[in-house]
Amino acid sequence: MHRHFEEELSELKQKLLSMGSLVERSLHQSIKALIERDAQMGLKVFDDEEPINRLQIEIDDRAMRLLALQQPMAGDLRLIASVVKINNDLERIGDQCVNITQRVLSLMHQTPISPLIDMPRMAAAAEKMLHDALDAFVNRNADLARTVLESDDTVDHLRDDIFQELVKYMSAHPEGVQAALDLLLISRNIERIADHATNIAEDAIFVVAGRDVRHHMEETSKEK
């Protein structure tokens, strides 16, 4: 019976990581479509949406079944709860990738704003955050997860810089407003992705340390 539970838990983790791989690929492809103005690459992102959604439902089902039938305790319970939350975050990242791709396809019809300013850097940072957050979860490494939390600020700063630059660009080039707006939306999408990656990192810490670090709970509890 217990062995069965272990197997099911391992399968659940495997499904989640498959989902993670798919979402990582989606993110990579949507960014690549943006940087290389590659519509073909963008279409691949749309192809991944369906399997990601299916996996999300399957993971939720499996997690609920485990919770209901096995009534896991302590560490296992934390793990399953985190899987459910990470699953949700991953699906949302997938949605953001689709949004980015839609903007990218819209950008294709406009004269390129050259160069893309800090967009590739910001995208690379978000990609790394997602990758590291999943790595931290898989390897139960709270230190790595904390570096993800820290890099969220970098992404936020980059977004602010991009915002400033694009506003300046729009006032100087009224004909490029549509393209600049698309880029602005993309930078927001990337920022959201970074936020979801941060959530995943927080869940990773929760699994390892059993501590809730959301909304800076860790710092306030330290002060007490």
Added chain:
Amino acid sequence: MKNRLFIKILLTYLALIFVLLGVLDFYLTRDVEKRQTDQIAKGLEERAELLALDIQPDVPLGETQRKVLAAHVPANARITWIEPHGVVLEDTNANPAEMENHAARPEFIEALQGRVGRSIRFSHTLHINFLYVAIPLESDGRIFGALRLAYPLSDLQQQIQVIRRRIWISSLLAFLLAALIGYLLSRSLASRIDALRKFSESIASGNFQQHITLRGHDELNVLAQSLNSTADQLYTLFQSLDAERAKLSTILDNTSEGVLVLDRDKNIVLTNRIFNALFNRRFPTAVGKPWFEVIRHAELQAFIDKTFESQSSATTSLALHDTPERFFQVTLVPVGKKEGRSALWIAVFYDTTELERLERVRKDFIANVSHEMRTPLATIQGYAETLAEGAVNDLERRGDFLERIRLQAERLGKLTGDLLTLSTIEAGKYPFKKSLQDLNRIITDAVIAVDGVARPSAVTVRYQPTVSSLPVECDPDAIHQVLLNLLDNAVKFSRPGGRIEIELRKIDRAVQVAVVDHGIGIPSTDLPRLGERFYRVDKARSRELGGTGLGLAIVKHIVEAHEGKLNIESHLGEGSRFSFTLPVAEH
């Protein structure tokens, strides 16, 4: 551990001593008692025989006789004359008239039958054991009574008590001695056993490079010796295993392919350095983990799943989401088939990034050449057709059309010339005429030559020679071409009124020439592809400025043909630095 052994030894000694003591006590006291009793009985018997001589039947003893009798018996002994019916006739200690009949006493019955009777009984009157010896009194073959001597055995019992006490005391001493010896023995035994235990534990933990030496020459030493030789054998065995493993892992780590071995449950059994660099950069080892924890790559996961299902080897190509992107050909092979399932799967990752790049360069090249040629050809064709259709008679515009055709033909000529130069250099067939040249002079010439291009946009080129002459072994025309191309590029990148500097630096046995501009700069994503033929950062702008898209490619090839290296650094909006090295001529 030590104490337990000591207690065991002590208890054994104690038990031994107690058993010995019991046996000793039992036999010794009984023996002593019997011997002594016999001796006393014999003495009493002899006395009785002597006394019996004086006794006549039916003659009561006189006063003197009584005194003689009393004098002849040992102290505490009592003499009793009993007539055949058990009536006491004489007694040295009591009045015979008051004494009960003695007919039932066993020694008396014995004596009446003509034998010496003996008995030990407890006297209730005196509370001590008495030894009774009775002899028959005979006269002319007729037994007329018995003479009985009684002797208290209190002395004997005292003697036995003394013996017993001695036995106990000496046993106690023996016990104390045994305890001491046992303690010392157990201590040395325990310490030696402890040494053996520690030694075997350290062998178990993998430390084979030590030996144990024990005091003494007993079985423990034999054990120690065999442990030593076991350690030696294990050490050599492990050494050779280690060497073998090190050899294998060195080979594995230094192959250019990534290697991953999975077991039948897709758990990771082995990885090499290249694989770890691809998938497991951050954590010490991937071995023992389930595959899905390490390989988080959608295509690769799907590939592995499918191949495991089919149970036969397969190959796929995939891209790794890295910056820059890398391409791999992955082959997954099952090995050691058992019961229809393979025990192990070996995946080999072959890096095809360079192949992919070359393939792309080749495709791009063909597309670019066609594209570059099509535009001027279309122009030429267009104007030629216009002329043919009658414009040849339009004196006013004829010259303009012809000039355009000439310009485009010239551009085509330049393009084909550049391509030819490039391919001959690439093929290693370009006739470089290398000789000892002064680099200073070549640079100065190039600066003068580029002046015509720089002047219209008010760009200034600055070069201040730091040394009077700098001998370099090179083809002066080729290096002139390199400098011209770089300076031409720098002028194109510069903003009007900009500044270009040429820097000269000596690095080890090479001299580095750098052309530095403060223009618009190049995006970092474009830098790696700059040396490719027809690669343009800003396609529209470059063609407008009359470039063929081959300039940097030619520069790169000439520099490499001179055993030098082209290096490009650039910051967007701040400018670029194109530098190349040339080996300094030996003096």
